[in-house]
Amino acid sequence: MxxxxxxxxxxxxxxxxxxxxxxxxxxxxxxxxxxxxxxxxxxxxxxxxxxxxxxxxxxxxxxxxxxxxxxxxxxxxxxxxxxxxxxxxxxxxxxxxxxxxxxxxxxxxxxSLGINLLAKAIREITPVLEDEFNIEIVEKHHNQKKDSPSGTALLLADAVNDAVEEKKTYIYGRHGNDLENPLSELGIHAVRGGTIPGEHTVIYAGPDEVIELNHLALSxxxxxxxxxxxxxxxxxxxxxxxxxxxxxxxx
The missing domain is CATH 3.40.50.720 (NAD(P)-binding Rossmann-like Domain)
Known part of the structure; x- marks a missing residue:
């Protein structure tokens, strides 16, 4: 026991x-x-x-x-x-x-087993996309969650940085009128509302195509x-x- x-x-x-x-x-x-x-x-x-x-x-x-x-x-x-x-x-x-x-x-x-498998997948695909794709993370949680960004969003961001040749700078949300949005930045964006248990999306945005890896916690x-x-x-x-x-x- x-x-x-x-x-x-x-x-x-x-x-x-x-x-x-x-x-x-x-x-x-x-x-x-x-x-x-x-x-x-x-x-x-x-x-x-x-x-x-x-x-x-x-x-x-x-x-x-x-x-x-x-x-x-x-x-x-x-x-x-x-x-x-x-x-x-x-x-x-x-x-x-x-x-x-x-x-x-x-x-x-x-x-979550799924999130950790997602992190593993990120380490596999990121090196192939690093030179041409912007990488952003969007996380959504219920309105009672106190910390932002979520620990999971940081886990996924760290998985990206584990796989790239040049470490990315984390940007927590974006605002301003004259942003350059270079590939060297990794944006992490937090949404809070309702009773969302947890949703994380890793976005790879490149020339004329977008790849999204998504994990949704249903409970x-x-x-x-x-x-x-x-x-x-x-x-x-x-x-x-x-x-x-x-x-x-x-x-």
Whole structure:
């Protein structure tokens, strides 16, 4: 049995994860962490530092401000952790790297299998198109999403920069009356509205033709499913930094 501490347990993704984990015969939530008090079938804590429950893995789907404490706890207890929270600062990402020296850390800006396969496809086609095609990314999310651009948009932009010979400069939205829009720029544009779970489009616009790669999330279940897969994958690891690409390659 894989025993899980769920950070962000009372959030939207936390509730989806509770339901999905309950359907896994080999997994169970043994403790929940959330800054808001809530009732559940397992012990709950407002601070992970107060949790004294033994576990095999932590899944964090909370708020970026809560992640440092989760990483500190994971390192101190030597419990593998899945970091699925977005909007992380560079400092937190550095802490993730350091924590991976103490225990196993699984980190991905997006837990969707489809998004990570899209990133893989981007790395394949970008070198062929780099010399003639402008590359732009448009991301759409619900109006409750706090961070912009999305972590997934940055993941896809980084996949482009992983594949090009000359790194592109990220431009967050465009405005002005005298723009040149050179190939060296990669525009990232954010739309917020309604209840859109998440849509990402990578646009390659060249001479007389346009290629679009699109991913549409129809529900939050795809992110929960990826986090559950990640928890199973990392729960028996001791140290190291893992991501969805490694999981895909080893599946």
């Amino acid at each position: 894989i025993e899980i501490i769920l950070s962000g347990a009372n959030g939207r993704m936390g509730h989806v994860l509770q339901t999905m984990i309950a359907q896994q015969p080999e997994m169970q939530v043994v403790a929940g962490i959330d800054r808001e008090t809530f009732s559940a079938d397992f012990p709950t804590y407002q601070s992970i530092a107060d949790c004294q429950v033994d576990a095999d893995v932590i899944i964090d789907f909370s708020h970026y401000s809560a992640v440092p404490a989760v990483l500190d706890y994971s390192a101190a207890k030597k419990i593998p952790v899945v970091v699925a929270t977005t909007g992380l600062t560079d400092e937190i990402k550095e802490q993730i790297t350091k924590t991976a020296e103490q225990t196993a850390v699984f980190f991905s800006a997006n837990m 939050r279940n795809i992110f929960a499913s990826g986090a559950v897969k990640a928890a199973k994958y990392v729960s028996d690891k001791t140290t190291g930094l893992y991501d969805m690409e490694k999981l895909i390659d080893e599946s």
